[in-house]
Amino acid sequence: xxxxxxxxxxxxxxxxxxxxxxxxxxxxxxxxxxxxxxxxxxxxxxxxxxxxxxxxxxxxxxxxxxxxxxxxxxxxxxxxxxxxxxxxxxxxxxxxxxxxxxxxxxxxxxxxxxxxxxxxxxxxxxxxxxxxxxxxxxxxxxxxxx
Numbered sequence: 001x002x003x004x005x006x007x008x009x010x011x012x013x014x015x016x017x018x019x020x021x022x023x024x025x026x027x028x029x030x031x032x033x034x035x036x037x038x039x040x041x042x043x044x045x046x047x048x049x050x051x052x053x054x055x056x057x058x059x060x061x062x063x064x065x066x067x068x069x070x071x072x073x074x075x076x077x078x079x080x081x082x083x084x085x086x087x088x089x090x091x092x093x094x095x096x097x098x099x100x101x102x103x104x105x106x107x108x109x110x111x112x113x114x115x116x117x118x119x120x121x122x123x124x125x126x127x128x129x130x131x132x133x134x135x136x137x138x139x140x141x142x143x144x145x146x
Contacts (some may be wrong), residue, residue, distance in 0.1 A: 064127025
């Protein structure tokens with residue numbers, strides 16, 4: 001049977017969940033969770049410049065797409081903007097300069113017109129609103145009285 005690889009899931013205590021994967025003969029890989037800097041969106045939106053971090057913007061847009069898929073009714077405003085601007089998404093994707101699609105020695109730096117910046121800000125703001133309304137607040141657990 002061919003080997004399949006999937007990310008290893010963990011339960012609330014951090015212990016690996018292997019049962020279903022073992023039953024299907026999957027090999028699990030451990031992967032550190034990706035930290036998303038969602039404050040970047042707010043800071044960029046306030047500055048509203050043509051200079052943006054394509055990697056951060058694409059990571060946020062992809063995260064918001066996942067959240068919208070998880071909460072279909074709540075995600076409708078974001079999904080409507082998401083589907084309206086595929087060219088902006090493609091520019092962000094190519095602006096990440098992934099080695100698999102970027103020729104060696106080359107780099108793509110997107111030029112953004114004011115309308116694209118405004119539309120991207122609308123998409124990311126809508127996504128951030130969806131995200132903050134859909135997740136529970138996180139609080140730091142303290143180990144002592146301080």
